[in-house]
């Protein structure tokens with residue numbers, strides 16, 4: 001089957017892309033690229049620090065009762081930074097406060113640090129809360145306390161309280177990290193809005209929480225302070241495995257995100273793993289089939305691709321079936337087998353399918369049937385544990401329609417076989 005165009009070139013270039021993406025990930029101690037999908041899996045995940053399953057929420061009672069969250073599912077792994085965005089009123093803060101144990105769960109379940117919140121006792125909620133860090137829009141600083149004393153409040157609430165001198169050292173260190181080394185003894189009334197916000201950031205992080213929840217943490221900050229805060233978040237995530245969820249409209253901090261979750265009318269409408277989407281976009285771009293489509297469009301298309309895992313021996317494509325998907329190999333190896341050609345007298349009697357190709361990471365298959373309307377012309381079976389991303393025929397054809405030369409190219413490639 002010549003179901004792939006310029007396979008060797010594609011293989012080499014795509015494999016390079018994958019390698020470089022992996023290399024850049026190796027420094028990220030807590031990142032887990034291999035098992036992530038572009039669109040997050042909606043099921044419970046035991047390794048996640050935050051597990052939101054089927055959460056609904058209502059405000060008001062009687063006739064005034066109004067549903068504001070609908071069937072929300074979200075998992076956040078150690079070391080992941082998730083940006084939550086969406087229109088005003090879409091439910092971001094409500095979901096964040098449910099995750100932060102500030103509101104009681106009404107329907108569904110949230111596990112935080114492995115513990116279920118619904119029906120948890122107050123003492124259990126309090127002990128979970130001490131392991132979280134909060135940076136909320138209203139800074140909630142105590143006016144009579146200095147910046148350092150405000151930050152120290154977070155340490156004083158900890159079960160294993162450190163000696164005062166050690167607390168002060170940690171607070172100073174954190175205030176320096178947010179660029180307030182010169183202001184540690186100032187009270188809130190002597191600080192600007194941005195400086196107060198940075199005190200709140202220091203307070204949210206000083207006790208080294210396992211999960212940090214932040215609502216618009218950079219809204220009042222200038223460009224340099226935004227960078228300082230963002231770098232601090234990244235350091236905590238990478239070095240300590242802190243899971244960070246940031247509700248924000250601030251597009252200056254999008255680069256910090258591993259994932260962007262978009263809420264729409266009370267529901268997580270999109271949950272995109274950016275590294276994986278960008279990587280798949282690049283892999284697609286390196287397929288000659290899609291070389292005329294911009295990387296940004298391909299990254300968007302990549303989000304629509306369906307991730308599937310196949311065990312060795314699993315059949316991915318069956319000879320004679322109607323072709324309804326195009327496949328890209330993310331990991332693993334497949335073998336392509338064809339029946340004997342009717343015109344080949346030597347093999348006419350043989351019922352055996354013969355191997356015609358082995359495809360690996362970055363290779364693709366399944367496009368011929370979509371382009372010609374013919375049935376599948378080969379079996380494709382997984383040889384090793386294999387991960388594929390596939391695109392449905394409608395999206396494939398939409399993309400194809402956008403590039404005039406594509407169909408011609410593939411038709412001539414099929415014709416010349």
Ligand SMILES: Nc1ncnc2c1ncn2[C@@H]1O[C@H](COP(=O)(O)OP(=O)(O)OP(=O)(O)O)[C@@H](O)[C@H]1O
Pocket residue numbers: 059060068086087088089090091092093094095
């Ligand atoms: N305490 C409350 N009582 C009643 N309704 C509420 C309450 N808090 C929020 N809501 C409503 O719930 C919906 C979701 O609000 P929420 O604050 O979670 O949205 P959001 O996406 O965070 O908005 P924003 O970006 O403006 O902060 C809105 O319709 C809001 O009016």
